[in-house]
Amino acid sequence: xxxxxxxxxxxxxxxxxxxxxxxxxxxxxxxxxxxxxxxxxxxxxxxxxxxxxxxxxxxxxxxxxxxxxxxxxxxxxxxxxxxxxxxxxxxxxxxxxxxxxxxxxxxxxxxxxxxxxxxxxxxxxxxxxxxxxxxxxxxxxxxxxxxxxxxxxxxxxxxxxxxxxxxxxxxxxxxxxxxxxxxxxxxxxxxxxxxxxxxxxxxxxxxxxxxxxxxxxxxxxxxxxxxxxxxxxxxxxxxxxxxxxxxxxxxxxxxxxxxxxxxxxxxxxxxxxxxxxxxxxxxxxxxxxxxxxxxxxxxxxxxxxxxxxxxxxxxxxx
Amino acid sequence: xxxxxxxxxxxxxxxxxxxxxxxxxxxxxxxxxxxxxxxxxxxxxxxxxxxxxxxxxxxxxxxxxxxxxxxxxxxxxxxxxxxxxxxxxxxxxxxxxxxxxxxxxxxxxxxxxxxxxxxxxxxxxxxxxxxxxxxxxxxxxxxxxxxxxxxxxxxxxxxxxxxxxxxxxxxxxxxxxxxxxxxxxxxxxxxxxxxxxxxxxxxxxxxxxxxxxxxxxxxxxxxxxxxxxxxxxxxxxxxxxxxxxxxxxxxxxxxxxxxxxxxxxxxxxxxxxxxxxxxxxxxxxxxxx
Numbered sequence: 001x002x003x004x005x006x007x008x009x010x011x012x013x014x015x016x017x018x019x020x021x022x023x024x025x026x027x028x029x030x031x032x033x034x035x036x037x038x039x040x041x042x043x044x045x046x047x048x049x050x051x052x053x054x055x056x057x058x059x060x061x062x063x064x065x066x067x068x069x070x071x072x073x074x075x076x077x078x079x080x081x082x083x084x085x086x087x088x089x090x091x092x093x094x095x096x097x098x099x100x101x102x103x104x105x106x107x108x109x110x111x112x113x114x115x116x117x118x119x120x121x122x123x124x125x126x127x128x129x130x131x132x133x134x135x136x137x138x139x140x141x142x143x144x145x146x147x148x149x150x151x152x153x154x155x156x157x158x159x160x161x162x163x164x165x166x167x168x169x170x171x172x173x174x175x176x177x178x179x180x181x182x183x184x185x186x187x188x189x190x191x192x193x194x195x196x197x198x199x200x201x202x203x204x205x206x207x208x209x210x211x212x213x214x215x216x217x218x219x220x221x222x223x224x225x226x227x228x229x230x231x232x233x234x235x236x237x238x239x240x241x242x243x244x245x246x247x248x249x250x251x252x253x254x255x256x257x258x259x260x261x262x263x264x265x266x267x268x269x270x271x272x273x274x275x276x277x278x279x280x281x282x283x284x285x286x287x288x289x290x291x292x293x294x295x296x297x298x299x300x301x302x303x304x305x306x307x308x309x310x311x312x313x314x315x316x317x318x
Numbered sequence: 319x320x321x322x323x324x325x326x327x328x329x330x331x332x333x334x335x336x337x338x339x340x341x342x343x344x345x346x347x348x349x350x351x352x353x354x355x356x357x358x359x360x361x362x363x364x365x366x367x368x369x370x371x372x373x374x375x376x377x378x379x380x381x382x383x384x385x386x387x388x389x390x391x392x393x394x395x396x397x398x399x400x401x402x403x404x405x406x407x408x409x410x411x412x413x414x415x416x417x418x419x420x421x422x423x424x425x426x427x428x429x430x431x432x433x434x435x436x437x438x439x440x441x442x443x444x445x446x447x448x449x450x451x452x453x454x455x456x457x458x459x460x461x462x463x464x465x466x467x468x469x470x471x472x473x474x475x476x477x478x479x480x481x482x483x484x485x486x487x488x489x490x491x492x493x494x495x496x497x498x499x500x501x502x503x504x505x506x507x508x509x510x511x512x513x514x515x516x517x518x519x520x521x522x523x524x525x526x527x528x529x530x531x532x533x534x535x536x537x538x539x540x541x542x543x544x545x546x547x548x549x550x551x552x553x554x555x556x557x558x559x560x561x562x563x564x565x566x567x568x569x570x571x572x573x574x575x576x577x578x579x580x581x582x583x584x585x586x587x588x589x590x591x592x593x594x595x596x597x598x599x600x601x602x603x604x605x606x607x
Contacts (some may be wrong), residue, residue: 051412059415105596109599112555112556113600115411116355116547116548120548120591121548124589127583127588131585132581167526245540247598249416249419252499253419256416268514288427290418291423293420293424294420295417295419295420300402304411
């Protein structure tokens with residue numbers, strides 16, 4: 001991954017500063033809304049690692065997001081465990097384990113097979129939760145209470161405080177971005193990008209391509225799991241729709257709208273798309289119709305996404 | 319479990335398999351020949367079923383409804399090919415996925431807008447309404463037999479067209495040597511349009527004849543789409559023979575899964591797919607990649 005250019009870096013810093021200061025004047029409704037956007041941005045960013053860098057178009061990425069949500073639901077509702085010290089590692093571990101299994105099966109294939117298989121395997125998890133009364137079936141289940149983070153009697157972090165939670169989501173987003181950025185600039189990251197450019201050559205150079213892909217798949221799944229944990233703690237609701245293929249398709253839209261292979265692009269894409277959806281939903285019940293047309297327009301006329309647009313503007317100036 | 323019960327379940331499985339074959343063969347043709355992954359394939363199944371229901375209510379005849387609705391659905395498909403899909407042939411799979419995902423959103427919303435959110439039943443045509451006795455007490459609806467027969471007829475016709483006609487020859491050649499076919503002077507654009515139209519016709523026809531059994535409901539296209547993906551992946555992408563074997567396997571596995579493992583019914587077919595892939599990553603009849 002190339003170093004982020006100066007103008008874009010300034011833009012990102014300004015955006016982060018804006019987000020950091022936003023709760024000072026933002027209304028409650030918008031603080032909540034922006035929190036949700038940041039959670040989904042984290043989810044979209046994790047997908048960009050696969051789509052944008054390794055060239056693996058996964059249409060089942062919501063599985064890992066949803067598994068983490070159901071992990072929280074299961075621990076809180078069924079086991080009565082509410083400590084985030086237990087819930088967060090469990091959610092991450094289960095997402096990672098699912099990514100390991102699904103990745104292990106699907107990475108043996110490539111191209112369109114990979115798309116179909118990730119879709120089908122994620123759908124299998126969807127039906128697992130959808131068909132079983134124990135997990136609330138199609139209606140999903142309310143998560144009884146938010147996780148807590150206590151040391152003895154001392155509250156370290158209050159998940160019920162919306163401003164604290166806002167900063168948690170922002171911190172997760174920024175830290176995940178920095179870690180993934182660092183990862184992609186490491187030799188491992190260069191190898192991943194190499195796979196996308198020319199898989200055969202990487203193999204000839206002696207790289208264990210399957211292994212690298214699987215590691216990337218598990219990392220992406222784990223980050224999606226972190227987003228799922230945040231979503232569960234934020235929305236306190238687990239629904240099979242969280243793992244459904246519409247969620248996966250929606251995440252792909254976020255990635256391409258923002259610009260694939262940039263990490264920050266999907267974050268911009270999420271802000272733009274979710275704000276748009278919210279706006280159109282207030283105008284008409286048929287807002288999905290508008291979104292469908294919009295998605296097609298983006299694919300046709302803006303295949304490099306908003307980040308691509310930024311880079312083009314930058315080149316024209318420079 | 320009595321013998322007649324097993325027979326009925328097997329017949330159900332085979333009938334479902336035939337239906338899946340119609341949908342999956344269209345999907346696999348469009349992908350194998352045009353290189354386009356079409357998520358909206360299931361949407362044409364839905365459009366076909368809804369139009370059949372609507373025209374059947376309007377004209378009072380299911381057969382007449384089929385005759386009117388099929389050309390309309392194919393026409394819709396051809397318009398979409400002409401205005402959109404055509405520009406995706408040379409593009410990334412990612413773009414094809416997103417474009418057809420957008421199409422699904424649009425078609426689903428149009429369906430809700432025009433026909434509402436209700437589940438609708440279609441009356442079985444009177445001449446096919448009876449039931450055949452099986453064993454001492456059980457019966458099997460004639461209409462389900464008709465579905466299987468109709469699917470066999472369509473599958474047979476498809477086989478003849480692809481194996482025995484000039485068009486079929488070009489289609490087969492186009493799936494492996496696209497540039498060569500083009501260089502020999504065949505209009506690839508027109509060929510693709512024919513193939514896409516054929517795929518739409520297969521999906522729409524399946525949706526129409528399934529409608530009296532499955533009812534007509536929002537989201538029906540997506541369920542069949544994903545199961546068809548499983549079929550295509552099991553059979554091997556681009557292989558019609560593979561689609562047939564995959565469809566039968568999935569149809570029977572799903573039917574027995576529902577009977578024997580009601581709690582995990584939805585999961586069974588995916589488990590079958592995973593097993594096949596572990597054994598043969600390119601599918602049963604797929605070319606090694």
